[in-house]
Amino acid sequence: MAKRDYYEVLGVSKTASADDIKKAYRGMARKHHPDVDKTAGAEGRFKEINEAYQVLSDAQKREAYDRFGHAAFQAGGAQGQPGGGFQYQYGPGVSFDFDFGGFRDPFDIFEEFFGSRSPFGRQSRRGPARGQDLHFEITLPFENAAFGVTRNIEIPRRETCSECSGSGAAKGSKPVTCPACRGSGRVSNQTQSIFGAFMTMSPCPTCRGEGTVILKKCPKCKGSGIVRGIKETQIKIPAGVDDGDTIRFQRLGEAGEKGGEYGDLYLTIRVLPHKFLKRAGFDVYYEQPISFTQAALGDVIEVPTLDGKVNLKIPEGIQTGTELRLKERGIVHGQSRGDQYVRVKVVTPKHLSARQKEALEELK
Ligand SMILES: [Zn+2]
Ligand SMILES: [Zn+2]
Known part of the structure; x- marks a missing residue:
């Protein structure tokens, strides 16, 4: 299939400014987002729009396109890149990476436009959310900062419930498919806007977009999968830290809901002054x-x-x-x-x- 002219795809003139192109892209993406546009071929159109924008919004790529047309991006012995994109060569000795599919996460713009998570978005694809990071201060004698020190610390934090391993379901039971959304995690609503009526998808309120609900809650965490606890652990503070330095300790932050990964702990160092030094x-x-x-x-x-x-x-x-x-x-x-x-x-x-x-x- 012959590729359409990128300017035509976005409905702008060849002399359009960067701002005009951005504006046109936003309008087109909003109209043809697969969550909104339910007509056949919507996904292909959306991809085409993103592709056109990726080229025309980049001064270097746009110039190449103006000079060579689509031929600028023909795979001249294209080699697969680890990221899934290809490296394209145009003109004498100029090349750049071009990733057709990627364009950030095209569905991120769903959130930008509609203020809710796309059903195809990160959240639903990547499992439970990561826990919060924690920030604390620790005060050290001058010598500890000079030589480093190992300390036992206690961190009050939210932890994954040990009874249900974070699932929130009572022992012997399992989360079941949400009856409200039949497991998809999203529900559709019709919205009136200045652009006319359109269907928008939003996370299912019954299961909060998870697709499953708990019938018998874990008695220990009351279904949240999280309990308050105190983590006792040993941390190593390296020699040479100075007042105001912050050290990150991975996974010593709070538990994520439903078994999500732990956040990190950030410790800001306070060093006491020395008597003579x-x-x-x-x-x-x-x-x-x-x-x-x-x-x-x-x-x-x-x-x-x-x-x-x-x-x-x-x-x-x-x-x-x-x-x-x-x-x-x-x-x-x-x-x-x-x-x-x-x-x-x-x-x-x-x-x-x-x-x-x-x-x-x-x-x-
Ligand atoms: Zn539990
Ligand atoms: Zn649901």
Whole structure:
């Protein structure tokens, strides 16, 4: 069958703007959506509209189409792509992926237009919905953030009912086909609109689109398939986390209804300040007061670090504000570790004896 001109399919002129094309597409898609258009060949028309839009809404593809027509998309030795699409070649050395069937999920526009889930949409095709994600905060001592830590935590959450494994049906019974929609999960209604009367499909209110209903409810969860519980688990917080970081733990969120997958847990880290150390990235800073004579003559002193006290050599003649580096005494991250910087602060002596003053006079 000869392909129709894409401009003709959308009912626009060859000089139509991107906006005009979008508007025309929306109008056509709305009119010919298979849930609305019950005449023969509706599905094919809908596909044709989507195909035309996919080309004309993309500046590069549109240009190719204007120059070469449908020949621009003839499969020149087309090779199947893993995604089900094909790679098409046109003109000299230009190629792109073109997926006829896909066009997002064409039925997504059902939701966009009618505010309800298409009976062919994701929800009904992909089984029960995933549970909610949870967001909590956890407060850690400075050292735990520096070295990482394993913690036992308790998460209050909705869990899959163990009695019925989330089905909601009492032991020995099973969900049965919904009598209202005979298992299809959808019901049709006639709607009046400015476009005239049309049939729309909406999820069945009796079974909430599931196609089945429970006659004998599970006593533990009262048919919901979900119970409130507390999940006790051990989590590992990696070394190097900083205040405000958020870590995701898969499947530690809430259970989905009717046995749906668990959501994720997001933990935002709060790090308590350290008594002496200040963090900057993976390095830590410490301020060390030293005496005038230590600065002039040099010394070896003890300074606190994340690993306990270590010796630090003060070179003679050091100036106030000088930073001395203690290599790899900072925050652990991956296989490496930051440094500690000791900022020296020379304290000028205040109450000198006559002898000390005399000695200093000599330095002048
Ligand atoms: Zn149950
Ligand atoms: Zn139903």
